[in-house]
Amino acid sequence: MFKWLLSASNKVKHGQGCRVIQFQNVTKTFGSRTAVNKVSFNIDKPQMVGIIGRSGAGKSTLLRMINRLTPATSGQILFNDRDILSLKGAMMRRWQRDCAMVFQQFNLVPRLDVVTNVMLGRLNGHGTLKSLFNVFGQDDVNAALANLDRLGIAQEATKRAEELSGGQQQRVAIARALMQDPHMVLADEPIASLDPMNAKIVMDALREIHERDNKIVICNLHTLDTARTYCDRVIGMRDGYIVFDGAPSALTTDVAREIYGADESFNEAATSTAIDAGSSGTTKSAGVVTPAAAAG
């Protein structure tokens, strides 16, 4: 209910036809391999978008092109009509701060304490660890603690990052992303290394950022049920193409089979994040079973 009220208010706020992100014929090739193939789509209001597809479909490449971690080969990505792919120098770094990335492996500095890891979000990739202690002021500390508190882990602030569980580390990484005060959050498989309980906490946190801050969140996900539960919109990729773009309710088993390229043996239950102690014979990665693994 709240979700629909919120999406209605977003419409009022941003208006119909207000295009926030536009992909126009975006292609990325690595040698002879086309990872993303002439992809076009718009995100024209703050949405939580899930990108699904089997391993190698092009999900990470798509996400990484948005914040310029991977250069596109051709096409255009526009943000509020600004050409993102031609940004250089300080403008490009500014853009990278505006679209914060969250990674599967957290990318924290293990030996640094949690609060310092979070403050690194303010550095925007500049500075060296040596200069850290001169760079951060009390405002930064307060903002970091507030973000940690929002993620429910302020009590861990003085521990070294490596002392935390995976789920806690991912929450630290999200707090670090929030320090950038980004326009959007790009999360590449944020729960693929987590058990179901921590996966839920992390996805709840990303959803809360979307709802409370009215931000675009784009999330690469391996599991269908997570995409259905958390996302307003799901984009399905296969072999570099977008083969589905719609509401989670339209993501039927047949559609999922099309996206994952699996035959009749495709078992949707196998893409669940729920741990089933009785199930065996499928490839598990921290409770997450990929359709590719289940089908193959």
Ligand SMILES: Nc1ncnc2c1ncn2[C@@H]1O[C@H](COP(=O)(O)OP(=O)(O)OP(=O)(O)O)[C@@H](O)[C@H]1O
């Ligand atoms: N740096 C690279 N150099 C060469 N090929 C690459 C590179 N990055 C990705 N690719 C290739 O591009 C294709 C898409 O890769 P990508 O990592 O985007 O897929 P993905 O959908 O994120 O897969 P996964 O679910 O395994 O993370 C794959 O064939 C991959 O091997």
Ligand SMILES: [Mg+2]
């Ligand atoms: Mg990937």
